[in-house]
Amino acid sequence: MTDFRLTPQHTDGDLALAHIAGELNLATAPLLRAQALALIEQGHRHLILDLSAVTFCDSTGFSALIGIYRCAKTTDGTLVLAAVPARLERLLDLTGLSALLPAHPTAAHALVAHTPSPDTATA
Amino acid sequence: MPQARHATSPAGKPGRQTLSAVEEAARMNAVRRYDILDTPPDGAFDRVAAMAARLFKVPVASVTIVDEERIWFKAAHGLEGVSEISREPGLCGSAILADETLVIPDTLTDPVAVDNGLVTGPMGVRFYAAAPITTRDGHRLGTVNILDTKPRLITEDDTDTLADLAAIVLDELEMRLAALNALRIEQERRIEQEEARERAERDIAAIQAFASTLQRTLLPPALPVIPGLELACHYATASPQDVGGDFYDVFPLDDTRWAFFLGDVCGKGPEAAAVTSLTRYTLRAAALIDPDPDKVLTSLNTALLLDPAVGTRFCTAVFGTLEPHERDGFTVTVATGGHPPAYHLRGQGTVEAVRPQGGMLIGALAEARFAAHTLHLAPGEGLLLYTDGLTEARTLGGEMIGEEGLTRFLSARTGPVGAADVIGDTVDLIDATPHGAGDDVALLALSVPLARDTDGLTATATATAHTIAHASETLESRP
Structure with missing residues (x-):
C-alpha cells in the first residue's frame, strides 16, 4: 500500500542524487519529505531527485516537493528534478514552480548540469 | 426420643416478645432486598413446600415471607386459594423471632398460638413447626413450616431437616437475587448505552449542522x-x-x-x-x-x-x-x-x-x-x-x-x-x-x-x- 522507496545513489560533497520509486501520496509524501530533509541535514544541500520510477504523484506529493525546496533554500541549497512524470510536470508548469525547480530529462543530465566543476561556480 | 422443643425466648414469655423497631426495619429492608413479595408462584419454592409435606406426612406445608402487616405465602402445599394471612403472633409471626426451629406440638396448650386465627378458625391447626429462613447477615425473612390438624411430636432430626429446607429456600432466594441483580445491571448498561447512542446521534447532528453552516459561509x-x-x-x-x-x-x-x-x-x-x-x-x-x-x-x-x-x-x-x-x-x-x-x-x-x-x-x-x-x-x-x-x-x-x-x-x-x-x-x-x-x-x-x-x-x-x-x-x- 505504501509502495515508496528513496535510495541515495550518488553523494559528492554537498550534492546528493536520490532515486525515488513508487507512489507519492498522502501516505508516502511525509516519508519523501523526511528522508529528503535528512539528506539535506547531512550536508547534501544540493539535492537531485530522480523521479523516473514514480508511478503516481498527487497534491500531497507535490506539497512535499515544495517543502523540500523550501528546506534546501534555507541552507542555500537547490532542488533539481529529473525524469518528472508528465502530470507532475504539467502541475509544476501550471503553478509556476518549474521556474524554481529545474527539471532534466534524466538523472544523468541533471548530474552533468549540476555537479560543481572547477570552471563553474557552485550551483 | 421424640422431643418437643420451644424456641427459647429471651423475654422469658414465649410469643410475647417482639423485634425492636430498629431490628424490624432492618429485617424489612432485607425482605425488600430479595424483591420476592407478591411474585408469581415459582417451581423451586413449590417443590420445597411439597417435599416438606411429604417428608413429615402433614396435610399442609408452606414457605412464607413475613411482611410488615402480613404473612405472605410464596409457596403453599395443601392450602388452596390462600395467598396471605394477617401477621398475628403464635405461629409464623413468632417463628421469625428466634433462630431456632419453633415446634408447637399442640397449639391448644401453647399460650400464644391458642389465640391464632389458624388455630381458632375452620382450619383448626393443632400442630405447627417452622424453621426461619435466615439471611447470611442474620435477618429472618419468613419460614418453611408444616401444619397438621392433630397434635404430634417430631424428632430433633426432623427439626434439622426443616432447618435444611429453610436453608435451601434461602439459597434459592440468593440465586434469584443474584440473577435479578445481573439483569438489573445489564438493563442499566443497556439504558446507558442507549443514552450514549442518543447523545452521540445528537452530537453528530449538531456537528453536521455546524459544518453545513460553516460551509455556507465559505x-x-x-x-x-x-x-x-x-x-x-x-x-x-x-x-x-x-x-x-x-x-x-x-x-x-x-x-x-x-x-x-x-x-x-x-x-x-x-x-x-x-x-x-x-x-x-x-x-x-x-x-x-x-x-x-x-x-x-x-x-x-x-x-x-x-x-x-x-x-x-x-x-x-x-x-x-x-x-x-x-x-x-x-x-x-x-x-x-x-x-x-x-x-x-x-x-x-x-x-x-x-x-x-x-x-x-x-x-x-x-x-x-x-x-x-x-x-x-x-x-x-x-x-x-x-x-x-x-x-x-x-x-x-x-x-x-x-x-x-x-x-x-x-x-x-x-x-x-x-x-x-x-x-x-x-x-x-x-x-x-x-x-x-x-x-x-x-x-x-x-x-x-x-x-x-x-x-x-x-x-x-x-x-x-x-x-x-x-x-x-x-x-x-x-x-
Whole structure:
C-alpha cells in the first residue's frame, strides 16, 4: 500500500542524487519529505531527485516537493528534478514552480548540469 | 426420643416478645432486598413446600415471607386459594423471632398460638413447626413450616431437616437475587448505552449542522447584480460531508468597479476549508485596500505564509477586477496564481486562454511572483473561470477532459456568449461523464450582453446562481 522507496545513489560533497520509486501520496509524501530533509541535514544541500520510477504523484506529493525546496533554500541549497512524470510536470508548469525547480530529462543530465566543476561556480 | 422443643425466648414469655423497631426495619429492608413479595408462584419454592409435606406426612406445608402487616405465602402445599394471612403472633409471626426451629406440638396448650386465627378458625391447626429462613447477615425473612390438624411430636432430626429446607429456600432466594441483580445491571448498561447512542446521534447532528453552516459561509450568499453584466456560477463538492476547498466570489470595489475571484485550496476537509475561509476574506480585504490583482495575490501569498495554522497548505486562484470600458463592455484585469487559465470567450467560437506570465502557486513560497493581464470584455463576449475538477473529470474513454478538451468544447459554441448558457452547458458536460466530477468543481462565468436588444440605453443586469450542493440537489435562481 505504501509502495515508496528513496535510495541515495550518488553523494559528492554537498550534492546528493536520490532515486525515488513508487507512489507519492498522502501516505508516502511525509516519508519523501523526511528522508529528503535528512539528506539535506547531512550536508547534501544540493539535492537531485530522480523521479523516473514514480508511478503516481498527487497534491500531497507535490506539497512535499515544495517543502523540500523550501528546506534546501534555507541552507542555500537547490532542488533539481529529473525524469518528472508528465502530470507532475504539467502541475509544476501550471503553478509556476518549474521556474524554481529545474527539471532534466534524466538523472544523468541533471548530474552533468549540476555537479560543481572547477570552471563553474557552485550551483 | 421424640422431643418437643420451644424456641427459647429471651423475654422469658414465649410469643410475647417482639423485634425492636430498629431490628424490624432492618429485617424489612432485607425482605425488600430479595424483591420476592407478591411474585408469581415459582417451581423451586413449590417443590420445597411439597417435599416438606411429604417428608413429615402433614396435610399442609408452606414457605412464607413475613411482611410488615402480613404473612405472605410464596409457596403453599395443601392450602388452596390462600395467598396471605394477617401477621398475628403464635405461629409464623413468632417463628421469625428466634433462630431456632419453633415446634408447637399442640397449639391448644401453647399460650400464644391458642389465640391464632389458624388455630381458632375452620382450619383448626393443632400442630405447627417452622424453621426461619435466615439471611447470611442474620435477618429472618419468613419460614418453611408444616401444619397438621392433630397434635404430634417430631424428632430433633426432623427439626434439622426443616432447618435444611429453610436453608435451601434461602439459597434459592440468593440465586434469584443474584440473577435479578445481573439483569438489573445489564438493563442499566443497556439504558446507558442507549443514552450514549442518543447523545452521540445528537452530537453528530449538531456537528453536521455546524459544518453545513460553516460551509455556507465559505460560499458567496448570492452573486451580485452588476449593470451591463451577466453572471453565472456553479459549485459542487465531491461528497456531501466534504466542506469544499474550491471558492469564488464577486463583490463591489466602489460605485463602478467590481472584483471577482475563483480558486482552489490544496487538499480537502475542514483544514482546507479553514484556509478557504482565510483566503476569501484576505482577498476581499486586500482588494479594498489596493485592487491591483498582482498586489492582491501578493498580499494573499504573504497572509498564507504568515499564518502558522495554514501549515503547508497553499492555493491557486484567479483574481480579477472589472471596470466599465470607455466605449462598451468592461475592462478586465486578471492575475493568476498557479491556477489553470481563465478563458476569454470572444464569441463565434473564438476562445483565448488568459495566461498572465509567471503566476505562481499562492502560499507556498515567499518569492512567489504574480503578473496581471488586461483584456477588453466586449458585448457578446464572456470570461469563464473554473477549478481543475472540471478539466480532470474523465470522459467515457477514461481520459481527462483537460484544457484541450475544454478549449474544443468552448470553441464549438457559436453566437454571442451568455454566462448562464456557458455554465449550464459546462455543467451538462461534467454530468455527461460517466462518474461526474471526482473532485470539487467551481465555475464562474461573466458575459457582456449585446446592446442591440436594449437600443444601447438600458443596461442588462442578470445574475444566475447555479449552485449544486451535491449531485442530487440543484438550486437555481434567476432574478
